[in-house]
Amino acid sequence: MSSRISPKEVAHVAMLARLSLTDEEAELYASQLSSVLDHASDIESLDIHDLEVTAHPLGLVNRTRSDSVVSGLSQAEALSQAPDEAQGMFSVPPVLGEPS
Amino acid sequence: MANAETDLKDLGVRGESDFLPDGWELVCGLEVHTELKTKTKLFCGCANVFGAQANTNVCPTCLGLPGSLPVLNERALEIAAMIGLALSAKVQASIFHRKNYFYPDMPKDFQISQYDIPLNADGYLILPSGKRIGIERAHVEEDTGKITHLGGASGRIHGAERALIDYNRSGVPLVEIVSRPDIASPEEAREYVSELRSTLVAIGASDGKMEEGSLRVDANVSVRPIGETPFRTRCEIKNLNSLRSLVRAITFEAHRQVAAYLAGEKVTQQTRHWDESAGRTVALRNKEEAEDYRYFPEPDLVPLRPSEEWIEGLRSQLGELPKERRARLVESLGLTDTNDQIETAISVELYPFARSALAAGLDPKITVARCANELASLAPLDESFEISWFVELLRMETNGEVSATQAKSILAEVAKNLISPKAAQERLGFSQLTDDQLTKTINEAILQNPKEWERFRTGEAQLQGFFVGKIMKATSGKADGKAVVRILLATAEQR
Numbered sequence A: 001m002s003s004r005i006s007p008k009e010v011a012h013v014a015m016l017a018r019l020s021l022t023d024e025e026a027e028l029y030a031s032q033l034s035s036v037l038d039h040a041s042d043i044e045s046l047d048i049h050d051l052e053v054t055a056h057p058l059g060l061v062n063r064t065r066s067d068s069v070v071s072g073l074s075q076a077e078a079l080s081q082a083p084d085e086a087q088g089m090f091s092v093p094p095v096l097g098e099p100s
Numbered sequence B: 001m002a003n004a005e006t007d008l009k010d011l012g013v014r015g016e017s018d019f020l021p022d023g024w025e026l027v028c029g030l031e032v033h034t035e036l037k038t039k040t041k042l043f044c045g046c047a048n049v050f051g052a053q054a055n056t057n058v059c060p061t062c063l064g065l066p067g068s069l070p071v072l073n074e075r076a077l078e079i080a081a082m083i084g085l086a087l088s089a090k091v092q093a094s095i096f097h098r099k100n101y102f103y104p105d106m107p108k109d110f111q112i113s114q115y116d117i118p119l120n121a122d123g124y125l126i127l128p129s130g131k132r133i134g135i136e137r138a139h140v141e142e143d144t145g146k147i148t149h150l151g152g153a154s155g156r157i158h159g160a161e162r163a164l165i166d167y168n169r170s171g172v173p174l175v176e177i178v179s180r181p182d183i184a185s186p187e188e189a190r191e192y193v194s195e196l197r198s199t200l201v202a203i204g205a206s207d208g209k210m211e212e213g214s215l216r217v218d219a220n221v222s223v224r225p226i227g228e229t230p231f232r233t234r235c236e237i238k239n240l241n242s243l244r245s246l247v248r249a250i251t252f253e254a255h256r257q258v259a260a261y262l263a264g265e266k267v268t269q270q271t272r273h274w275d276e277s278a279g280r281t282v283a284l285r286n287k288e289e290a291e292d293y294r295y296f297p298e299p300d301l302v303p304l305r306p307s308e309e310w311i312e313g314l315r316s317q318l319g320e321l322p323k324e325r326r327a328r329l330v331e332s333l334g335l336t337d338t339n340d341q342i343e344t345a346i347s348v349e350l351y352p353f354a355r356s357a358l359a360a361g362l363d364p365k366i367t368v369a370r371c372a373n374e375l376a377s378l379a380p381l382d383e384s385f386e387i388s389w390f391v392e393l394l395r396m397e398t399n400g401e402v403s404a405t406q407a408k409s410i411l412a413e414v415a416k417n418l419i420s421p422k423a424a425q426e427r428l429g430f431s432q433l434t435d436d437q438l439t440k441t442i443n444e445a446i447l448q449n450p451k452e453w454e455r456f457r458t459g460e461a462q463l464q465g466f467f468v469g470k471i472m473k474a475t476s477g478k479a480d481g482k483a484v485v486r487i488l489l490a491t492a493e494q495r
């Protein structure tokens, strides 16, 4: 079995996806993912330069809706599944750092 | 601007291109996010409004609830493409991607954005100074919710006890405009954002309010020795809430980096936060770890393939862009360069007035002056203030039906009571005095000031002002100065 992806890379991806893996699982997934990547590389080796890129399997394009307001949820409905709320807002533990 | 310059004095800089120590130059690119002026959000029918009560413009889609699906807002797409056209970009076939990250401002745990194939690519913006700033891309994406940190020391991020989230902004349509690293000074960055903002406002894409967050700017800043070709490590600066912050932050950051290199240190690629009160940037996180967004194509949205016909239809809706407005006024006034009056007169609110007055063949100098001074001071104008009223008033002034001073008072009256200039003229008692009435008043002034009259009659031209002043006083300013002079001169000839 080739190893296109190392257990260390698997652990990194798992961290990004907030999955906790044991070392054994990381080993196992590294090998399984490598075979997936092997398959992708087989496909990559085909000459497809005259084919159009498939951006979406449906074949539809330009599906839009008109810009008109539709009423949504009330504040109470929106917050009904919040773990905690304050001042009409979802209340969660603080997250360090800032997002993008 | 004046303030920013004063504050930067201790750094010995004025925001100009030679602001860095000898031999160093700035390399800066800007990412500008603009919220689009649509009625609804990008992928759902929730209202896109600022300042509503928290979590009242939300639905399963923008809350990221299971089973909800995004459907693209037609108008948002149109506006996004118009931004591309206004920036001379190529509007092209594109797709949406998911940008994955875990942060509570995005309840789906991903943001729908565009990645390798943006809607608009490869444009440019020409600044009033003539400098051309390349635009790499302008893509469509959804805004995030807004987080307020509660508790902890001074409500800052560190030490906060709770994070409160309002998802009203979640899913609001955004276009991110990414410039090429063509910006060479803090002043140029200010000029770029200012011109970009005017352009976005002119085409109706955005309200351009930096203070409300509808226009947000991040700056990518690096420095290099002049003559060096490759780029050095850059830092991304966030939290630039005003043009003043933008100029100050870029200036500070460029100096910080030069100082680091001069001290033999390295600059680390990272995201930095501008602290307005401290006047400095502080490190938030190192870039490499944070930016692993695992983009992949959004399976719930189909590709966009804009037709030529659709694009041309949007192009015809663009109207005159700020650079075209500026060029028109500069040319009408017979100038070679813009000035403060022109810059004011091309604003989104005032320009339709200037444009209509010029189209009616009125004097460009009076038109631009009345727009930039009197009309601007009356802004914001009521929606029912008719452009034709302004044109009519300028015509009255040009024809000498009213004096310049009267015209200004009439304009204020028109704006206040939303009545026509004729009606305002009547209300103010500015009905024009006839030549007979003026002659009578002039004769009275001559009788009362015989010595001055004799001097004027025998050639002391400077006494003209004396008599005009007397007539104006006697008529409570209702007389037309030009008519007074005409009659004064005629009377002097006769006697």
Ligand SMILES: [Zn+2]
Pocket: A072, B041, B044, B045, B046, B057, B058, B059, B060, B061, B062, B063, B171
């Ligand atoms: Zn919604």
